[in-house]
Structure formats: C-alpha cells, structure tokens
Amino acid sequence: MNIGEAARASGVSAKMIRYYEATGLIAPVARTEAGYRDYSMAEVHTLRFIRRARELGFPMETIAGLLGLWQDRSRQSAEVKRIALEHAAALQEKVAALEAMAATLTRLAEHCHGDDRPDCPILDDLADGRAPLSPSSGEARPRYAAARR
Amino acid sequence: MNIGEAARASGVSAKMIRYYEATGLIAPVARTEAGYRDYSMAEVHTLRFIRRARELGFPMETIAGLLGLWQDRSRQSAEVKRIALEHAAALQEKVAALEAMAATLTRLAEHCHGDDRPDCPILDDLADGRAPLSPSSGEARPRYAAARR
C-alpha cells in the first residue's frame, strides 16, 4: 500500500504521515525498491489511532505517550485514564476562557444600539474610555489594510 | 517615552509593539536621533486598545478593522456590533468543539476502571477496536520519546 492509499485508508493526509514519521511519532516504514513508502494494515491502524486522538484534541506529544501505552501490554489503565482526564481538564480550561470572551462580547454588543450613529460601547470598552489617535498613514506596506469595509 | 516604558504603560510587550509596527497594524512611530522609538500617550492608548482586543480573542486582522472604525468618527456602530457578534459566534463554535471533545473523554474515562489492569476502553476507542502494532523501534532520533512515565 503506498502512501496515498494509506492516507485514504486512515484519514490522515500523506503530508501528515510523512511528518509523523519525520518527527519520530511513528517509526520509519518499509520502502519499495524505488523508494516509495510501503504500508501494511498495522501501520494504517496506528495512523487511525493518531487521527482519532487528534480529533480529541490531544497534542502530538501526548499522543506519543498514548501510543506507547497502547503498545504496552503491561500498561496500567490508571495511567491512560489520568492522561485522558488531564487533557479533558485542559480542554475545559480553554472552554472557560473562550466563554468568558464570548460573554463579554455579547454583553457589550447588547449595549450597542447598532445603527448608523457612531457611538459604540464596544469601541469604548476596547479603548478604555479614551479618544482615538488621528488617522496615522503608515508606510511599511501594511499587511493589515486598516480597511473599513 | 521609549519602547520599554510604552510596553509597561500599555501591557503590550516591546517585542509585540515592534511586531505590530512591522506588520502595519500600527503606524511607524517617531524616532529619537539615536534611532530609539519614541512614544506618546496616543500611541499607548492605541496599544491598550489592541491588547484589550487581543484579550477578547480578536485576530490581528480583525483588530486592524476595529482600529480603523475606532479612528473613523463617521463610523456606524452597526458595523462594530456586527464584527463583535460575528467573533462571539466564532468563539462559541470553538467552545462547542472543545466541549464535545471533553465530553467524549469524560465519558470514556468513566468506563475505564483506572487501576493496574491493562484493559482500557479509552485506548480501545482510539484504536477503534484493533490490536496495536508490535513495538516499532524507529531510528529517526524521535522528537516524541514514546515514553511511558
């Protein structure tokens, strides 16, 4: 099975398969005489494992640990559980941070009449109550066009 | 005011102030004879605006637009409100994705007895019910040590 077929079979892009190999997350795979990577189903299963773990938001470093545990028939499930719960807690922290942002924005937007008048509590909050700069026409070939659409 | 003082006054690191200038988010600032950047309070206010917007998770590109609106005395608050609500919606999408991950992990962990026995529904789920690879001792100086702590 070449890399394209392995990619389709595992749901991991060929690009990422090579990357996983280059970084040592997976072992270098067999090659054909011509130098093509040659995959067996075992490797495809490993790739599926990785894809599923990525879908659950595990960072690659943690996935390396999970792969080790997966391959370790004498593992203790407590270790896996600990890693999973630790990651779940990290996710929940991110959720809390994002929710706080969204709540602030929603609250500010509620107080913004949102019509053609210029005054806007959202900008006031961002500015912390101060007046803006005069329009600074910078050179420096702007990556951000400061466009008002 | 030199860049260090401006950084302390705005809460934006000197590094990031230079970066914002290089990318055109803010205009090039005055320089002393020796080439030191020289900031006024107006610039510090702009930096504070940016910092606050970053805290709310706005990407730099969007902040460029918000800065334009902030400096535009003829802006329509509806435009600001639209941007804010759009961003809030994007945040909520991320929240939903992260929450789904966390929920799945929590559910899997609940079904894992978490003791010194090896069987583990968490790994089973990741593996989709298949058997693991035999321990592949890859060269490729692994960045991820596959360590079992």
Next chain:
DNA sequence: CTTGACCTTACCATGATGGGAAGCCTTATC
C-alpha cells in the same frame, strides 16, 4: 570612563498543517 540597563535589527522556534517546486516512478494507452 566603565558598567549595566536598555535600545536596535535579524534570525530562529513554536504546533500542526497546507502549498508548491523539481525530479523520479508507475501505469495505462496508443
């Protein structure tokens, strides 16, 4: 005048992914 703190620019790294170029290989068609 020296020292230490600060400034300048320039480069590298992050994490996981995609894009693309240049060149070799395989397969199908003629």
Next chain:
DNA sequence: GATAAGGCTTCCCATCATGGTAAGGTCAAG
C-alpha cells in the same frame, strides 16, 4: 516501445502570535 497522466520523493515556505537570542549601538549613573 513511447508517451502522458498522475503518484511518489525531498526540500522549502507560510501560517499566527509570541518568545528567545545574539551582535552591536546608546544612555545614565557611578
């Protein structure tokens, strides 16, 4: 057998916002 299409190889670059570091200039206090 020749050719074309498409897949493979490696290598480099970009993302996004941020930090680190190094080499060298500047400033203020002692």
